[in-house]
Amino acid sequence: MANKDYFFQDDHNAFRETLRRFVEKEITPKVDAWEEEGCYDKVIFKRMGDLGFLGLSYPSEYGGQDADIKMTLVFWEELCRCGALGFPMSVFVHTDMASPSLAHVGNHEQKNKYLRSICSGDKLIAVAITEPNHGSDAANIGTKAVLDGDCYRVNGSKMFITNGTKADVINTVVRTGGPGYRGVSLLLIDTDTPGFSVGRKLDKMGMRSSDTAELVFEDCMVPKDNLLGQEGHGFYALMAGLEKERLSACTLSYMGAQMALEEAVRYAKTRIQFGKPIIGHQVVAHMLAEMATEVEAGRRLAYHAASLYGAGIGCNMEVSMAKLFCSEMALRVINNAVQIHGGYGFMKEYMVERLYRDAKLSTIGGGTSQIMKYIISKELELRE
Numbered sequence: 536m537a538n539k540d541y542f543f544q545d546d547h548n549a550f551r552e553t554l555r556r557f558v559e560k561e562i563t564p565k566v567d568a569w570e571e572e573g574c575y576d577k578v579i580f581k582r583m584g585d586l587g588f589l590g591l592s593y594p595s596e597y598g599g600q601d602a603d604i605k606m607t608l609v610f611w612e613e614l615c616r617c618g619a620l621g622f623p624m625s626v627f628v629h630t631d632m633a634s635p636s637l638a639h640v641g642n643h644e645q646k647n648k649y650l651r652s653i654c655s656g657d658k659l660i661a662v663a664i665t666e667p668n669h670g671s672d673a674a675n676i677g678t679k680a681v682l683d684g685d686c687y688r689v690n691g692s693k694m695f696i697t698n699g700t701k702a703d704v705i706n707t708v709v710r711t712g713g714p715g716y717r718g719v720s721l722l723l724i725d726t727d728t729p730g731f732s733v734g735r736k737l738d739k740m741g742m743r744s745s746d747t748a749e750l751v752f753e754d755c756m757v758p759k760d761n762l763l764g765q766e767g768h769g770f771y772a773l774m775a776g777l778e779k780e781r782l783s784a785c786t787l788s789y790m791g792a793q794m795a796l797e798e799a800v801r802y803a804k805t806r807i808q809f810g811k812p813i814i815g816h817q818v819v820a821h822m823l824a825e826m827a828t829e830v831e832a833g834r835r836l837a838y839h840a841a842s843l844y845g846a847g848i849g850c851n852m853e854v855s856m857a858k859l860f861c862s863e864m865a866l867r868v869i870n871n872a873v874q875i876h877g878g879y880g881f882m883k884e885y886m887v888e889r890l891y892r893d894a895k896l897s898t899i900g901g902g903t904s905q906i907m908k909y910i911i912s913k914e915l916e917l918r919e
């Protein structure tokens with residue numbers, strides 16, 4: 536175990552202990568089955584809601600815990616210890632990717648109805664931005680929402696949506712106006728609304744304990760009361776939540792790398808070749824040393840960005856740097872962890888095999904590595 540980390544205080548450490556026991560007892564034993572089935576069992580969300588884990592950063596007025604960002608970091612980190620990154624990702628989508636814009640720009644009625652049940656785990660939420668023809672270029676999405684009486688008539692489709700087959704409500708990015716980001720709005724769409732359907736559940740390389748779906752909207756009539764914030768301001772609301780979303784992606788990456796490192800150290804201490812544990816061969820020992828240094832560097836970049844975020848300081852550049860570094864670093868570290876396991880690392884019964892497949896997503900989802908570089912370079916230009 537690592538030394539005590541002075542980034543966290545006693546209350547965070549106590550919460551970490553509670554979470555670690557919860558994850559060991561109630562999540563880890565189920566993860567293999569969820570990986571096999573290609574999805575988690577939704578009842579776990581209700582259990583986590585009952586324990587107060589799902590609304591850490593949200594106001595107590597709506598069932599949240601009013602906790603600081605470090606508490607959320609502890610939650611993210613400990614959930615990642617379950618032995619797969621897919622299920623944690625689904626939880627982070629619910630708690631910190633799909634719901635922040637509701638908390639930021641939703642009105643009292645919307646928060647009372649939706650945010651409260653998101654915190655309690657009674658409703659599961661997804662966020663639908665990506666479309667078959669619009670990924671990185673999210674400002675140009677084409678799903679149309681046209682006002683028709685007291686409802687928006689929604690037509691279009693969304694691609695790669697996490698929690699898509701299980702969600703009760705989808706925070707959907709739609710076009711209510713002209714081209715570009717100024718024509719974009721957010722609509723909360725209940726999945727029992729006629730005209731909504733799950734096109735198909737997608738089969739994936741990794742993150743298998745999380746579901747991913749294509750969603751279809753065909754003359755789906757959504758009450759105009761479900762518009763989040765103002766028409767045409769949806770892109771700003773989304774952007775406001777992106778720093779936190781990307782911080783959670785950083786955690787998936789450095790924790791994936793951390794777990795692979797721990798597995799590799801354990802394995803290297805017990806695997807005997809040429810008459811001694813392989814950790815006794817300097818090449819392997821140095822690989823482990825480099826892996827540990829990389830994980831530490833990624834974690835500290837993420838903690839720095841989280842500190843800025845917690846202090847309310849704009850940290851688009853720092854979060855983007857952390858996400859870029861952590862997601863690419865995780866690929867390097869986990870690749871080496873597989874290498875240290877030799878042939879066993881290629882076998883499904885070893886955790887590093889799963890981590891190797893899971894970690895790839897972070898260089899793609901939540902903004903690709905190329906898009907992170909674009910954002911960082913734009914910030915450099917602005918700050919010059």
Ligand SMILES: Cc1cc2nc3c(=O)[nH]c(=O)nc-3n(C[C@H](O)[C@H](O)[C@H](O)COP(=O)(O)OP(=O)(O)OC[C@H]3O[C@@H](n4cnc5c(N)ncnc54)[C@H](O)[C@@H]3O)c2cc1C
Pocket residue numbers: 628661662663664665669670671672694695696697698739742747896899900901902903904905906909
């Ligand atoms: C498992 C999984 C879960 C996901 N969950 C969600 C979700 O819950 N909700 C949601 O809305 N989306 C989700 N996504 C979608 C994800 O956010 C997108 O895949 C991502 O934004 C990239 O979009 P794209 O796949 O269309 O790739 P594209 O945007 O088509 O990019 C293809 C390639 O071109 C590069 N590229 C594109 N534009 C540029 C540029 N300007 N400069 C340089 N390079 C560029 C990219 O970096 C990439 O390498 C998920 C995806 C996956 C795989």
